[in-house]
Amino acid sequence: MEKPVMRPILIVCGVLVLAVAAFLLFGRDGMPGDNSPEAGFARDMATHHAQAVDMAFTIRDDDPAKEIDNLAFDIINTQSTQRGMFMGWLEQWQLTQATDQRPMAWMAGHGHGGTAAAPGPMPGMATPGELARLRAAAPGTPAEVLFLQLMIRHHEGGVQMAEGLLKLSTRGEVVSMAQKIVTGQSGEIKLMTELLAKRGAKPLPTILKPQ
Structure with missing residues (x-):
């Protein structure tokens, strides 16, 4: 006779758990919450983009080829x-904009970088x-080659993160x-690979998963 009494209590508890989870993921008024993939993507990609911009300024300071x-x-x-939009x-x-969560925590359980799911x-x-x-590379070909190699790998990481968001x-x-x-x-990875070839160099080992 106790089961009919317990069932409503269990249902209420289940609804409360779902409500808390929904708030964390979607926040108020259906907006993404603090732990959502959207928020994590915006924060991490903003940081990722900031480094790309820094590297681009560094190579421009060396007066590279046109x-x-x-x-x-x-x-x-x-x-x-794009960083401003994030x-x-x-x-x-x-x-x-700041968070205590570890980078890539929004991908936990879904895998990134071609490996398992833990944040990293x-x-x-x-x-x-x-x-x-x-910053210390000799201006001209040495600096240009290193810039292209680092930026290709950087773009590969950006593509991974964006593809991860599309799944979530x-x-x-x-x-x-x-x-x-x-x-x-x-598209820029393809262009930079061609620019490297013109300089007799190759990209660093790819971090992208085989298709």
Whole structure:
């Protein structure tokens, strides 16, 4: 006779659990919540883009060949604009730009970088040592080759992150941006690979999964 009494209690508990989960994922008024893939993507991609912009400014300071200068200029403009949009989304969603969550935590359980699901470094990011090498590289071909190699790998990481978001979100503006990143950075990877070949060099080992 107790089962009919317990069943409503269990249902209420289940509804409360779902409500808490929905708030964490979608926040108020259907906006993405703090732990959502959309928020994690916006935060991490903003950081990822900031490094790309920094590397592009570094190579432009070396007065590179015109084709490298044009590429760096495009990266600075495109990724600075996109980074501003990421920050605008977080403000619109009433979320902080900083977080205690580890990078790539929004991908936990879904895999990234061709490996298992635990949070970890954002894929494709240059190390402090690599950035120091880029700043210290001799102007001309040595600096251009290193820039292209680091930026190809960096773009590969950006493509991975954007493709990961596409598997986790249906939110229009975020999905549209992720698709643009996949298309735009894939095209630039092809261009940079060609620019490397003209300089007698090859990309670093790819971090992309085989298709």
